[in-house]
Amino acid sequence: MIKFENVDVVYPNGFRGLNDINLEIHQGEFVAIIGLSGAGKSTLIRAVNGLVPYTNGTLTVGDTVVDPRNKSKLRKLRSKVGMIFQQFNNVGRISVLNNVLIGRSAFTPTWRSLIGWYGSHDREVAFQSLERVGIVEKSYNRAAALSGGQQQRVAIARVLAQDPEVILADEPVASLDPPTARKVLGDLRTIQRDLGITCVVNMHHLDLARDYADRIIGMRNGEVVFDGATQDATEDVIADVYQRPRSADDATQVQGGAGLREDAENATEADLNGPVTGSGNDSERKDIA
Numbered sequence: 001m002i003k004f005e006n007v008d009v010v011y012p013n014g015f016r017g018l019n020d021i022n023l024e025i026h027q028g029e030f031v032a033i034i035g036l037s038g039a040g041k042s043t044l045i046r047a048v049n050g051l052v053p054y055t056n057g058t059l060t061v062g063d064t065v066v067d068p069r070n071k072s073k074l075r076k077l078r079s080k081v082g083m084i085f086q087q088f089n090n091v092g093r094i095s096v097l098n099n100v101l102i103g104r105s106a107f108t109p110t111w112r113s114l115i116g117w118y119g120s121h122d123r124e125v126a127f128q129s130l131e132r133v134g135i136v137e138k139s140y141n142r143a144a145a146l147s148g149g150q151q152q153r154v155a156i157a158r159v160l161a162q163d164p165e166v167i168l169a170d171e172p173v174a175s176l177d178p179p180t181a182r183k184v185l186g187d188l189r190t191i192q193r194d195l196g197i198t199c200v201v202n203m204h205h206l207d208l209a210r211d212y213a214d215r216i217i218g219m220r221n222g223e224v225v226f227d228g229a230t231q232d233a234t235e236d237v238i239a240d241v242y243q244r245p246r247s248a249d250d251a252t253q254v255q256g257g258a259g260l261r262e263d264a265e266n267a268t269e270a271d272l273n274g275p276v277t278g279s280g281n282d283s284e285r286k287d288i289a
C-alpha cells in the first residue's frame, strides 16, 4: 500500500533526513513510528504525502508514485491520504461542521468550497464523521471553543470526511493530557479497524505505541533500526532504538485532576485502559495503573 524503495531525503541545507528507507506498510495496518527527537519520524510521515520531497528512490501509495513536483497529482494523492497534526490545524473562528466540510473540498468545485457551499450529501458525510468521533453535538460550536481532545477529533472527522485510504498522524496526541491522548488514539484505532484505513502515527510515548499499534517502526538518525510486530518491540529493542534504557519519561503519566480537560473527566475506564491489542499485556499499561 505504502512502499518506500531506497528512499532518501536530503534537505536543501544538505542534511540527510532519511537514509535509504525500505518499507512496506499494508492496507489497514496501524503503525507507530517511534524514535528520539530528530530521528526522522516527521520526515518519514511527511514524505508520504509529499509535504517533504524525497530526493532519491521511489515512494508509492497504492498505484500512485508520490511526485512532489507534480502539483495536480499531489492534490489527487492528498485527497486519499489524510493528515493530522499535533496542533489540530482547525480554523478556530468557524464552526466544527464547517471545519469538517473542508474535508469534502476534493469532491466540490473550488468556487463552491471557497464560499462554503456544500451539498446535502457532503453535510451528511460530515455529520457521520463527527458522529464517529463522538462530537456530533458540537457541530455548531466554534472550533476554538472546544477542548484539545475535541479539537483533535474535529481534525480526525475532517480527514474522515475526505474518505481517505490512509491517515498520517504527526504526533497527534503530543499536546493532550494522557487520558485524552488515549481517547483520541482509541478513536483512531476504532476507525482503522471499522473502516480498514491504514494509520501511520508518530508517537513519543512508547506505552501508547505498544497499546495501540499493530506494528512498530523504530528510527534513529534517519534510518529504520527496528520494524516488527508490537509484541516483538522488547525492552532490548527499545533500548537500541533510543540508544539508552527506557526511562520514566518514555511512558505517559496520568496527571493530577487539575490538569484534566473535559474529555478526560468524561473518559470511561475502557478509554483510559486503551483497546485490547494483539500484544495486550496488562503489565505494559503500568503508566495508567
Ligand SMILES: Nc1ncnc2c1ncn2[C@@H]1O[C@H](COP(=O)(O)OP(=O)(O)OP(=O)(O)O)[C@@H](O)[C@H]1O
Residues within 6 Å of the ligand: 011, 012, 013, 015, 016, 017, 035, 036, 037, 038, 039, 040, 041, 042, 043, 044
Ligand atoms: N527543513 C529542514 N531543513 C534541514 N533539516 C531539517 C529540516 N526539517 C527537519 N530537519 C532535520 O531532520 C532531522 C529529522 O527531523 P524530524 O522532524 O523528521 O525528526 P523527528 O523524529 O520527527 O523529531 P521530533 O520528534 O522532535 O519531531 C532533524 O535533525 C531535523 O533537524
